[in-house]
Amino acid sequence: MENKLKFLIENVNLYYGDSHALKDINLSIEEKEITSFIGPSGCGKSTLIKSLNRLNDLIENCKITGTFLLDGINIYKDIDPNLLRKRVGMVFQKPNPFAMSIYDNIAYGPRTHGIKHKVDLDEIVEKSLKKSAIWEETKDRLKKSALSLSGGQQQRLCIARALAVSPEVVLMDEPTSALDPISTAKIEELVLELKKEYTIVIVTHSMQQAVRISDKTVFFLMGEVIESNKTTELFSRPKDSRTEDYITGRFG
């Protein structure tokens, strides 16, 4: 079964001042699939994932050419950034809960989008926490500070917070690199579960993680996409020798 295209990235170039960070990127991201971005530090994978919900807007001297289409809509022209970020959520490397209660962390997004009634908010909070597999651990302490949770729990809370505004795409920038193996396994399991409803793009430095969870893998090197293929194919029979050198640990 062919999946629907979610993102279409065409001829994208991105500059931070004089530095050419992304070079002629052409890429498609399928709906309800997990796409991994891999590559050495500074290869452009985080820059690209941030471009998908316009987080680079805040960086001075950042210039982007080319088009990013989300369901055919140009995200740099035809959509309000706030609405874009509602449709395309993001989870970062380090868990970054707000210094407020667990409940308020989740309700924050929906409130900014105009949902005020407690009944509605209660429902969103419960649903989001359940989807993020953290409901059982938090249901009796929703009024406690989110900062009292463990690192792994905080990261699942951040995922719940991203889900609370009903996004279509969830971007994850190394979401498990600060977590222990058990928390990592929980997040991976969660991501696989979320793929039923959401399109997921994940930046990871763990080859094994990319193999375990993603449908498609994209290998970046010095601002370019070197190879993009089904994950099992890319890790079994890479077509480009630079991909093979990187994934087998012979890079550089």
Place this chain on the structure above:
Amino acid sequence: MKAMIDKELAVLHEELLIMGGLCEKAIKNATKALLEYDLSAINTTIYTEIEIAKKERDIEELCLQLLLKQHPVARDLRKISSTLKMLTDMDRIGRQARDIAEILLQTDLSRHIRNTHIKEIATASMKMVTGSIDAYGDNDLQACEAVIEEDNLVDELFNEMKKDIIEMVLADKTQIENGMYLLMIAKYYEKIADHATNIAHWVEFSNTGKYKGEDIS
């Protein structure tokens, strides 16, 4: 990291090549025992098989260590997984050479060499074993193809052997038991040729990612 895995894979390659050499030694001695009824060759075959079995365990451990330590992917994973498969094939070659030698402990079959195709099937199987080990050592895909092709000849020779043995026992009923032994030996050679063919297929897989022409992950 680079130096480490490359060094370990080089050791693995070398070790399997040594094991392949032992397989050649085992089948060569088993054949010598058969054709010349050479008792010391029987002995050498059995001792070589013991060495092969030990080598198999050592290499298997090396593979498991590499899987554990390096989490290999792509060509590295193919190298290690194909090594594990070839290990089994080489172990069987050794085992079947020993089976031939052990039959010869029971009986002298040298008088039946001339009136059957046993020498031909033995020679063809030995050639395939050598061919597959060389193909492995040199990563030679053409040599792999040649080995795979030769398996047809061995299959034909096995059918010839069946006819030879039927004629042999019809002519002289006292040779029924020897006929059965000969048939078993012919079958061992035919199986040895199959294992050599398997090795050739795994060498192809290790180098190209295709097994019998198909992509496997």
